Amino acid sequence: MDEFFVLLVSTLDATIRVATPLVLASLAGLYAERSGVIDIGLEGKMLASAFAAASAAYVMNSAWMGLLGGIGISVVLALVHGFACITHRGNQVVSGVAINILVAGLTVTLGIAWFSRGGQTPALTNDARFSPLIWPGAEALTGVPVIGALYSEIISGHNLLVYVAYLAVPLTWWVVYRTRFGLRLRAVGENPSAVDTAGISVTALRYQAMMCCGLLCGIAGTYLSTAQNAAFVKNMTAGQGFIALAAMIFGKWRPVPAMLACLLFGFLDAVANRIQGVKMPVVGEIPVQLIQALPYILTVILLAGFIGKAVAPKASGIPYVKER
């Protein structure tokens, strides 16, 4: 029983860490899609900001400079996406694909040109990383059974960006459902001409949404290269942008359910790493690939309408034309 508890705590701890970039990126996608812009470029933005953050943090030896660099490049890419899709009414999916492919190539090309390490960035020292924050009393409580382990492993001991990610969830909820901006954001994704008739600029609103999206993706990417790891590695997002997209859909374009979906997907990932090669009672050995594919399979099943109905914002994917 005791062994099981230790395993459980370490799995939950891993879940929180794995889910952090997913939470940030799925909230980013939520802002974009709620405003009516489909963004499958989450992956590319995360990758670009992971690279920029690692580079900036290494060169200036500061995690904060890394964060700034990561957010900066991600916002720029979000604005490029906006420029193509909002200003020029280009195909949103095509634009997202373009950003993903461009970034996958550019990060490695620039990485080799600047650091000549086969596309990696040099390892960061602890000053240039976001290190774990130990909460008051965590040390003292470690001896206490159950509560001590829960407090010191799961609540305390994460880095700043983890807390930022989980605080961004209620914040996003508040912004989307309780502010004037949020009301307009939801309206512009459902019925842009109504927003336009009310004298509010659809273009400006969508650009603002894209900037929120860029900001959150930037933090997600920074987390990958300067907090979870200590360097940028070629293609280090490895599909997490798409898992975040799936989580956002799974959460039906709402912040709290999206976060729960991210935690579920993170939990699956943490479990997959732990049961590899372990014989389970009754079912035998579960293929680890099945668990890894489960987020995608679940999302497809959800989209097919077999577990509830996922309805996207009505105007998402459709460029707004002011006059006909």
Place this chain on the structure above:
Amino acid sequence: MRVISGTVPRWVDVGLIPFINILLAFLASGLIILLIGEDPIEAVRILIWGAFGTEEGIGYTLYYTTNFIFTGLAVAVAFHAGLFNIGGEGQAYIGGLGVGLALLLFDNSLPFILILPISIAASALFGAAWAYIPAYLQAYRGSHIVITTIMFNFIASALMVYLLVNVLIQPGQMSPESREFAQSAWLPFMHEAFAWFGVEITRSPLNLSIFWALVCCVLIWGFIWRTRWGYEIRTVGFNETAAVYAGINPKKIVILAMCVSGGLAGFVGLNEVLGVHHRLLLNFQLGYGFAGIAVSLMGRNHPVGIIFASLLFGTLYQGGAELSFDMPKVTREMVEVVQGLVILFSGALALMIKPTVERIYFILASAAARRASAAEG
């Protein structure tokens, strides 16, 4: 001065504007090469030499071209129905699985003359099956095809890893690969085919599947522009409401277009598994499915355009590989950058320069008209 309004001639719309877009993409790529401290002109020279300077180079270029034709056609067929098939990657992977399974079953027992049609059918069927599920979900359950095809890429990848690591792996071997097929079942390489006629050319992975790619171009041209199905596909893509009034069932068309698309993507497996590697392995399809989007956009969804765009990307792939020897800073990933920029400029930003080009055209046209009338008067 007054600008004459109206429509620009066709050559401006389908020739000049796409050309300028691609030029912009290449200019941006050149700037990036400058930024990392290399000479873009020199890079282009090495690239073209690497792709066409040697027989081996040409062989590699055409071998890559073959894959791009398949995935380019795949994306184009879906585009004609107004669908965005972003799942070429997964369909190509599963198409290869189809070829691999067929070969593992029959390679020792059947003659090549039967192996070939079975392989073609298997790759098309498996690719089409992998596209059928997202198509069905789009048509009958209303789920967004872009999202489902992305998810299916990842599911395909997990499935292939599982099968190769646990089921199809050659016993007693470390790397996740199936056993090699019997040599009698291999699709002949081009240098072997030339040798039948007594002509010697350098070895390269180029094999006879390039002819199948060209046949597919002709078949798809006929299918899209000369058959009733193609007409229905284009109608649904152009205006779904009108298609319904014309008695076309868009649901069936969505499934038809996606299955043809998936089958075409599956042929990548033919080139890679039957033609080059002669065994089933991981990630043989990597990147071709996404590159198909760039190829199709650049080729304006027409088989002739797709052949040229594929040749261009084949050149970039092979030339880019050579380039990395001479310019260590410019690697294969630079090709991905060019790809991304082509998709950005000729896809997402396709409409950006249109108003400007049209304005310039009308200014020039009206000036020419005035000069002509002055000459007459």
